[in-house]
Amino acid sequence: MSEASKFTPRVFSGIKPSGGLTLGNYLGAIKRFVDWQDAGTHETIYCVVDLHAITVWQEPAVLHAATREVAAGFIASGIDPVKSILFNQSQVSAHAELGWIFSCVARVGWMNRMTQFKDKAGANAEKVSLGLYAYPALMASDILLYHATHVPVGEDQKQHVELTRDIAQKFNHDYKVDFFPETAPVIEGPATRVMNLRDGTKKMSKSGESDMERINMTDDAATIAKKFKKARTDPEPLPETLDGLKDRPEAKNLVDIYAGLSGLSAEQVITEYAGAGWGKFKPALAELAVEKLGPISTEMARLMADPAEIDRILAHGADQAREIAQPILDETYRIVGMVGR
Numbered sequence: 001m002s003e004a005s006k007f008t009p010r011v012f013s014g015i016k017p018s019g020g021l022t023l024g025n026y027l028g029a030i031k032r033f034v035d036w037q038d039a040g041t042h043e044t045i046y047c048v049v050d051l052h053a054i055t056v057w058q059e060p061a062v063l064h065a066a067t068r069e070v071a072a073g074f075i076a077s078g079i080d081p082v083k084s085i086l087f088n089q090s091q092v093s094a095h096a097e098l099g100w101i102f103s104c105v106a107r108v109g110w111m112n113r114m115t116q117f118k119d120k121a122g123a124n125a126e127k128v129s130l131g132l133y134a135y136p137a138l139m140a141s142d143i144l145l146y147h148a149t150h151v152p153v154g155e156d157q158k159q160h161v162e163l164t165r166d167i168a169q170k171f172n173h174d175y176k177v178d179f180f181p182e183t184a185p186v187i188e189g190p191a192t193r194v195m196n197l198r199d200g201t202k203k204m205s206k207s208g209e210s211d212m213e214r215i216n217m218t219d220d221a222a223t224i225a226k227k228f229k230k231a232r233t234d235p236e237p238l239p240e241t242l243d244g245l246k247d248r249p250e251a252k253n254l255v256d257i258y259a260g261l262s263g264l265s266a267e268q269v270i271t272e273y274a275g276a277g278w279g280k281f282k283p284a285l286a287e288l289a290v291e292k293l294g295p296i297s298t299e300m301a302r303l304m305a306d307p308a309e310i311d312r313i314l315a316h317g318a319d320q321a322r323e324i325a326q327p328i329l330d331e332t333y334r335i336v337g338m339v340g341r
Contacts, residue, residue, distance in 0.1 A: 012146050017070045028192050092322055103134055136164075149183060150184050154192055197215070199232070215227055221294045228254075
């Protein structure tokens with residue numbers, strides 16, 4: 001039986017509720033989640049991965065609010081709980097259960113190669129949590145618990161999805177089964193990695209020192225416009241071709257953001273604005289961003305004012321997720337040799 005026919009075409013992805021949502025989350029993830037949902041070619045499952053958030057310390061009240069905010073961001077951006085399954089990870093205990101099994105399948109050497117751990121731990125690797133070191137095994141369980149065939153991710157998560165494939169292959173090989181799919185990472189479109197508005201060599205981050213470095217999805221129209229108009233640029237006008245953006249990280253970032261928001265390619269943006277100065281381009285970008293993001297921030301505020309509705313949607317999504325996940329977990333336990341499954 002072929003890979004395509006054996007496994008239901010299914011998309012899974014998630015976002016951590018640690019800090020607020022930014023334009024980077026929207027263009028690099030949520031907007032693409034909506035595209036997958038609306039294409040209707042795959043089942044779509046989206047998750048607020050709160051278990052991943054606690055790999056570093058989170059104030060409980062802040063985590064509680066942030067989980068609802070991420071869910072509100074999903075819904076306000078177009079994730080429809082009727083078309084997609086939307087839930088928070090900790091409501092489906094099978095994630096943690098399969099994560100333990102995969103911690104026993106994954107090899108320490110594989111974890112040692114994970115560049116994100118090295119970047120996040122830095123010089124304090126001995127003091128960080130075991131969860132931060134081992135969380136790629138939990139990420140693999142998030143994906144394979146639903147037999148997901150595709151995972152839309154940013155470039156910085158590609159290595160973890162490749163590790164998921166390694167875990168699936170080793171499990172299947174060790175237990176002589178063809179049970180878990182070899183999931184494909186999907187990295188596509190412009191602005192899959194949105195950079196800092198004050199330093200185009202750094203990724204836009206929720207935890208940056210200045211709020212002017214990022215566009216928050218909760219920013220109002222005036223704040224969005226102000227941040228883009230004050231975004232760092234260089235003295236040169238926009239070039240005639242994309243090659244002209246080489247070694248111009250701030251310029252490239254703003255062109256990519258315009259492309260991501262408009263649905264155009266970066267090449268099309270350059271063709272439209274070739275030779276234009278920043279006095280023309282930045283106001284046009286600000287106007288486009290307000291048009292696209294303003295309604296989202298307004299709807300997020302409305303949803304956040306009704307936390308009971310968010311909680312209802314997440315609980316319903318968790319019920320739906322369990323219906324898919326539990327049989328897969330049960331069969332995994334049976335394959336491994338656990339009694340009572």
